[in-house]
Amino acid sequence: MLLHCDEQLLTAYRHNGEKGAEALLSKWAEYSANPQNNPQFFGQTLSPDLFLVSEEVAMNVAFSTARKYWGRVPMEAQALFKRQGLDSTFMNERLNSFFYSQKGKETFFEQLYAQHTMNVEQLIWIVFGKRRDVHIQTTELQTIFLYKIENEYIVHMIYEEDAQFWHWLFMKKVYSLLIHKPLEQLTFIHEMMRHFEYSAQKSYTHVHNFSYNYKKNLDKCITHVDNQNPSCLAKKQLQLYQIVAHYMWTENDFRKVRELIASFEIEWRYSMYALTEKEKVLIAYILLNVAHQEQHEEDVIRYGEYLLDDERLNNYAIEIMLEYEELLPNIKPTPQAIVKNYANNYLENLYAILLQNYVQTGSYVKGLRFIKEHALVSSKKIHEALVHKKYNQEQFIAIESAIQKDIALQVNNSLQQIGASLEEWRRNYRDPEAPYYFTAQSSSLNMMNIMKVLFVTEQYELFEKLMEMYKKYLLVDEHFEEMRLFISAYV
Template sequence: MLKVDEQVLKESNGKSGQPLEEAIFRLSNRPDFQQDIFGAMLPIDSLLVNRTRAQNLIFSIAKKYWGKVDLFLHAALHEISIDLENANDRIEAFFSSPQGKKALFDYLTIHNELQFENLMALVLNKDLKLPKFKSVGGLRQIHLYQVGSKYFVQAILNDRFEFWDALFSKKIYSLFMQAPLNSIQQANELIKRFRFLVETYSTLNQSVITTNQLITYIDQENVRSYQLKELHLYNVISHFNGGKRHFQKIDALIEDIIANWGTGKWALSEKEFTLLIYIKAITAAHHKITADVMEYGKYLIMNDRLTNHSIELLLEYSDVLPNLKPEPDSLVKRYDKNYLEQIFYILIDALIQNEKYSEVVQLIQQHEIASCMSIYEYFDDAHHNEDALFKIEATVQRDIAFIVHNSPQYILQSVEEWLKNYNDEKSAFYEIASMTSSHLCNLLKAFFATEHYELFEKLMEVYKKYLKIDSHFNDLRDFVSAYVKN
């Protein structure tokens, strides 16, 4: 444990909140170390250690709490069928070897965080997933970040873990307020950690506000750099995930990023620009600005931009893109659980509202994920035979069977249960049914307006049989009536 940890622990009696704030203020003993952004700061020199000291700290903390299989570790390892005697011998050998110290440090320099299961993976040379316990040997995690030629080490103990989490957030804040941004390696990961920690002991709203203020300060105090651009991108994501109040500010934040980072050495990459356009598309749909939804939606599917960058985006921004596996074979589903299905869903809705019916049909003809494989194959078949139409109903029945019983074996029973419950707003099926009903009604409008009457009639039959929601159906009926009159 660092000296500053011992001092703050003693001064605050291990309490977070105001006692922690007052303890840090007394220890820093500098009025200019009190800022409106997040209160008192700790001097940066008290937070950083050299490489050797960091290695020794990490090793000694890990050995103290995880270096021997106690009763609790015994239970944890027993539950995942690990040979306990062998595990204990391997742990002791690991902490008796100079290679063990190096292995811990190397792991942390790459991953920034070490938990017990990560240690066991190093010791046993295989990946493990331990059950989630409140504590393993009294230590939750060890964190490591490099700042210049020095290192920032933080252990989170199980005893008074709220205090250690709060102290960790104050230290991160102190680092960003005092260290040049380009000296902080993995700065983006560290700012994410900061927001997460603040949220755990305040609110989501407050964590977004505080993080935004901190990033604004960092922006004012540092020169342009890739790290600074990353922080601005994260600020957008933080607002995107920060609730209704912060959702309103996203467009302005994105416009500011595009204006300031659109050109130059650290200009936005196509991947980053694609992320921002995706966020703008979802935001526009939320605000019901259909012209923007059409513009951004078309941009994302043009040249398969969203698809081409999907792996990178999902790896780096999994907290933005809904990433359930796409289901092009399914028609009955939550269209907002996969980023690509979501974009087609909101784009088709916007096109229908703007009477772009032929464009909707073109999307369906070109992309199976815009509807489902059975409808896509209907258009792909030059003869439009009846078998293709019957496949649509079979698709819906199979989808319902998987939703209700997670199996295609009980179609009749599944359909019966679905029909009894899907219209009930309290039902587990309602959100899926409502979203599918809305999407199908949009497809039906497009098929009717473009005179695909055979497909319209079959899909209408399927819709009324399995998915009809009165408000959607009444709107569809009014549309058809008005279209015929015109």
């Protein structure tokens, strides 16, 4: 079930690509009541009157479309469910009773309204009451989007056929809302803009230098929207998204990120929408990483200690991840492991970065206290040995055994045949093409920083044993040479 404007734009797109669809939008714009308000940062806008619908229409369109495409178990998924002991006949009966009941319709719409998106895997979770470990590669209908705009709704589908067009159209609709609707009517801006960005990527994968053009047009668009709207919560959220987008899409030059943050903090400092603690944590996390990239050690320490104080980062991490999914790397932390890629978890990365900067500023006593206070800086076994001063052979054997297990899990994700995993690791961990190369580099660097602290603070026994293990399992020539020069200079 397609909206009339969607059908017309799809036909134009199929005939002459994006140019054809933009030409049709230009034609419609000629009859617009306010043709001047069409700045074209992301091409022509689309009048929201053409795609915003009532709650009843949104519910009917979304539910009937989901029933048409997801009302039966797809053939390609039947084998997956069968392996979990779920018969396709049983599943189809459950889907049938869900899609042909008023309660099913209400539940579907409630979930779609709360989550703003729906795909077939989410639907299966809703119908069968728990998550199933199934990943259905393709269905004719990929995603349903739903957002409330004051008393109306934008409901939009992404179909497998002409997927690039459907992403282009979703992006166009969100962009049109920003231009034509009062910003205070838009809720969940951060999530809507995240979907907007994803659809922009899908629409313009063919465009050279996409990230540069996206940021440039985004800045123009947000400046225009700022000027057209009074202060409101949505305006602050839009500017926060702009900061995060620039940070995530910038490789080396962070000047624009710092400028945006400085302007943002000035604008909202004394506003009725003053920064919340969560927003302060988000900004501090970005500035920490910018300072680390630019090698401003004192700033890294200042922001890092702020984020760890009162567990600020931990307290707001889940909220930040819900709003900015990719900002905080969130692979499960492994406090028992010393061999790991620290960048995979936001908290482990914070500890590793802070320790590195304590070392770089010569704050070795502070670094020792830091290692003793937080097991995640090193590992549970090393932490235990240092805190309780268990410098005996049994403890050192336990540390080495833990390192061997770490490596086996990195190589084969298994503790079976540890010896073979160690041999494979030794052969390949210095190879940039190896899947665990970055793990080895990250672990080596962190181990070096730990040992520098131990050496300077005269924890010689633990230092010597860790150095033996380092040479056996993690030796990276440039790191080791730098360590040798460090010790020579210190002595």
